[in-house]
Amino acid sequence: MIKVLTGNQAVAYGIRLSDVQVIPVYPITPQTTIIETLADMKADGTGDFEYIRVESEHSAMAACIGASMGGVRTVTATCGQGLFLMHEMLHYATGSRTPVVLVNVNRAAAAPWNIWNDQTDSVSQRETGWIQLYCENNQEVLDSTIMAFKIAETVRLPTMIILDAFFLSHTSEPVEVPLINDVRKFLPSYDPQEMWLDPDNPKTFNSISMNNVYMEFRWNIQRDMERAKQVIDKTHEEFETIFGRLYHQVEGIHLDDANIVIIATGTVASTCRVAIDNLRAAGHKVGMIKIKTLRPFPAEEIIAALRGIKKIAVIDRNFSPGSQGVWAQEIRSVINDLSDNERPQVFGYIAGLGGRDINLKTIEEIYKQTAKNEKPEDRDIWVGVKYVLS
């Protein structure tokens, strides 16, 4: 059934369909309408889950981990400052191998205070060991929320679904809401197997691990992150079988004849689709790649897609101070595998921080600048930044 939903509502619908048993919550703009919608669902009886209001995001994630160890399916939502506050617990969720799902609405980092779209919050959690999936529209948000549980529980790594602040969270789009019976076929109830606090089979989890075993546990995480690449692909295919919509970790458009490929994520990818249509109509040989996964980073697909491409323009709505945009950094690092004549020139653009608009004009500017220069002027090119002459 098609409903007009905001991104946040789509999240709540996805959660309600997914037989989640415990939802610890703490509000933060622009995620709050996710948990408010869930509260309404609980209140009117259409949602059946334990709803626990905690006193901070750190506690929310701690409660998720505890619930998961108690043997139930669990989820929470946050953004920006809330994700930062959870940071310690994100590492813990990974190390304890609890398949917690987190929905993060990409919001800029304070200080100064800014509640609008920026990827800095999620990309700066790259090292925590969470699977990260970025969505470009509300349909993808709802679908990815359901898929997240399946992926997380298969590889036993916590999974983050990411959507853009306000552009998705508060924007209404028509969304096909799956039927509960179909979701049940796709996503069975959570089976913790032996990884839970069973009073009949008492175990202690995550106690002291000295240097003789710790590294092996970390190796296991990496191994399962690698496995996750196949698992994500397989999950996408299964999803298509039942629901008819196919998603990709790396989606290439018009790559075969492109001189320049624009690489985008989130809603920027959505805008990019229209931009390249316009550019191509004007005769430009331009293509695009949308990347969905940041972790595990789809190195092989990127390498394969970019082999022989002359120039790429990576749009980063984030920045790692003292280095470069994170998507650009990831890409530069994997395409090192390519030989010199196969490896594209990477133009890394920083745009849209703190919710500054990235529209068709922005993307066209990016394209023109990439086309004009043989090599990038700098490792990071800041788009539309007003310079103050000292």
Place this chain on the structure above:
Amino acid sequence: MKHTNREVQSTFCAISTTSSLENKTGSWRFAKPVFIDRLAPCNQQCPAGEDIASIMYLAGQGRFEDAWKLIMQANPFPAIMGRVCYHNCETKCNRSNLDNSIAINIVERFIGDYALEHNLKILPQIPDQNQHVAIIGAGPAGLTAAYDLRLKGYQVTVFDANDQPGGLMRYGIPPYRLPNQIIEGEISRLYDIGVLFKQRTYIKDKSDWDRLEHDFNSIFISIGASRMVDPDLKGNSLKRIYHSLSFLKEINQGKRPDIGDKTIIIGGGNSAIDCARVSRRLGAKVTLIYRRTITEMPAYMEEIEMAQTEGVEFIFLAAPEEFLGTDRVKKIKVMKMKQGQPDESGRLQSIPTEETFEINCTSVIISIGETVNTEDLPSFLAFENNSLKTDSNGSTSHAQYFAGGDLIQQPHTVTHAIASGKRAGLAIDQYLSLSNNKHESSKTISFLHKKSPVNEVISYNQLNPFYFINKSRTNSHKISLNERINTFKEVFMSSSQKDVIEESQRCFVCGTCTECGNCYVFCPDFSIKKHPSGFGYHIDLDYCKGCGICVKECPRGAMQMEFAE
């Protein structure tokens, strides 16, 4: 590492199936929590030594019989005391720091009445001894001593000059404060357990005392203060000038002295107020004159207020000078007083001005105090400050003789009298045990698992009031003003069981563990467990790290940290 299938020699993540009990975290400790008993301020205030905090706890649980038994260990007359005790315990109640103090008096009255309604009994547990104790004076002190000693197995005989036992409880306190059937019910227990009463027996001559010394192993004297103080004024032999003691005695005997339609009460104590309120019920207009002001009046404020509501007129800074009249008193000449410096009691002195005035009346009731009638007592007993000299246990200068009540040096209240009776009971028991073979002492019943007592009154800041919700004190209810002025019906009505339970549940039970379980819930090491005996909690010192959370979260301050090791 492309989608590898290589396996590594380890478990999936850190999992342990061995017990963590191996790790005795108690070894990390530098301080440990202990359960203690701190003295609740109400307990400390009660002259009779009632364990009020525990009594409130039991009442709050609806365990009225247990609460009654606990009261009876200190005070055998709860139904009486729930009506006449001046309840100083309430003034020190820690709950007043949160909202209002507990209405301990109301709860005690309910428990006392409950016991009477349900005919509850306590029987002597100790076999009868062949030792005899004489009690002289069947007032609260004598009766308490009699009750205590009888339960310890002694043969007890009470000698009393009046028709009925009860002393001032029966003959001094008017029925609208203390109905007769309550006194009858409470005293009947003494008859039931075998105390012998010899009423209308006046012990006063040397031959009387000699015979007592011969017939009894020990003698407890509690004859009270029965000599009325007279102001010795001109005209004091006129008719219709009464003294409070005899006036109230007649009222309590069912007589109705003739006071006419306008009576003047002289005095400021509770007896004066009693006389005033009784006089209103006899249909008279009543004026009470007192030489100082309301601030210095020794009467209970509650009583003064009720007298005022019942229409008693008060004239302060007024002292009687002369009674005027022929045959019957018709007028009183009163000296106007003014206030000077404080005297030894701390109250401001009253100094006469030169101004006098006169008040018409048809009767006068003098209520300026009573003293001890020393003539009736053995001459070899020492006296001091017009009281029989005793030590803190009630022993006199003579080994065989003990004393208590208004006869000895202590505040003249029923509560203090009961306390002195209880103390003397203990002293006499010890005296008689030493001179003869030991017998087993009666066990005190404990209803709450008392840990080692700490000799310190618990203050409000030692509690954790977070666990208590604000709730106002229950109200007592009075009969209508019309009924009050026109009848001798009991003024205060009974409270309902529901109200009493709710009121008792407001009690913090300061300083005593009630096994609320907070410590058990909060201990992060699962180191607070139910004691194997089933009584109370104990700390598992193998694992207790001494974090002190239990001590902080104990609502009633029944724990403390010890740092010695």
